[in-house]
Amino acid sequence: MQQQLLTSIILSGAIGFLQLNFLQDTGSLSSQMDKTSKTQVAIALSLLDYFIYQLTASVLVGRLSSHYAALVTLVVTMVVVLPLTIISGMGYRKYLTVVNHHKEGKSQLSQLTxxxxxxxxxxxxxxxxxxxxxxxxxxxxxxxxxxxxxxxxxxxxxxxxxxxxxxxxxxxxxxxxxxxxxxxxxxxxxxxxxxxxxxxxxxxxxxxx
Structure with missing residues (x-):
């Protein structure tokens, strides 16, 4: 029951939207994205979170009781998701820097409007x-x-x-x-x-x- 509830929370996109807000607040993504783009990014992040959650859960199956397994899975997922979000933002900015380096003298790409x-x-x-x-x-x-x-x-x-x-x-x-x-x-x-x-x-x- 607990695992089903946690799965529903992750798949709802709530955590994905929190990650999106973080990336916007840190300047990795534009705060002026339209609603469609925001939803697409949040869904992509939520699917990544779900993959991490399921991978962690599969490792813990049979090693802990269902109660503790659900709790540990959630904690591990959160611990992994936070630095992964930071790294993804840094990686995207680095990608734009590399692309712009090869576009010297031409219009530059930017994550901001x-x-x-x-x-x-x-x-x-x-x-x-x-x-x-x-x-x-x-x-x-x-x-x-x-x-x-x-x-x-x-x-x-x-x-x-x-x-x-x-x-x-x-x-x-x-x-x-x-x-x-x-x-x-x-x-x-x-x-x-x-x-x-x-x-x-x-x-x-x-x-x-």
Whole structure:
């Protein structure tokens, strides 16, 4: 009875979804995966967990009472699953690194979405936003970044404590000039939101990028 219950829990995908959340929290997988992709990954992880569980159970058959065998099987499965999840995340990132090394000069593969790669970094990010008509929208420092279900994302922009908000007459050429001037000192990037027709000119602090 206990073994059937544990088998049902593992096959339900609950542990697989916990593993998926861990991989997303550690940056091994994108937090913006669609529901179908999330389900597929969770199922794959759950099947691997089930294989480990069944392998452990088969080894313990006849060696322990059914009560202790079920408990030991669960403990061993959990002990194996945790490092295996960590290793799989590291292995996937390493795989992408190797592939990108051979794609030098071409578009690089990433486990993250372009938006995550641009904004989910440590440190502070200074942003200048323009639309596709080169109209200045806003400039400042990004605060409280979050993502909506449609992946468009939202965040709060706070003013420079010394200079207040940027001059609304600032041009895109001015920002490009600023980024060129600091190119060798600080990391920079431009995130293009084609859906909303916006361009984000990003300047990262020394601890970001």
């Amino acid at each position: 372009p938006r995550e790669s641009a904004f989910d970094v440590p440190g502070t990010i200074r942003v200048y936003i323009f639309d596709f008509d080169h109209t200045f929208i806003m400039g400042g420092y990004i605060s409280n970044l979050s993502y909506a279900d449609n992946q468009s994302g939202e965040f709060v922009i706070v003013a420079d404590p010394d200079k207040r908000f940027d001059n609304p007459e600032m041009t895109e050429a001015d920002v490009v000039r600023i980024m060129n001037d600091i190119y060798l000192k600080q990391a920079t990037s431009v995130y293009v939101d084609a859906k909303n027709r916006l361009k984000y000119y990003l300047i990262y602090s020394d601890s970001a990028g």
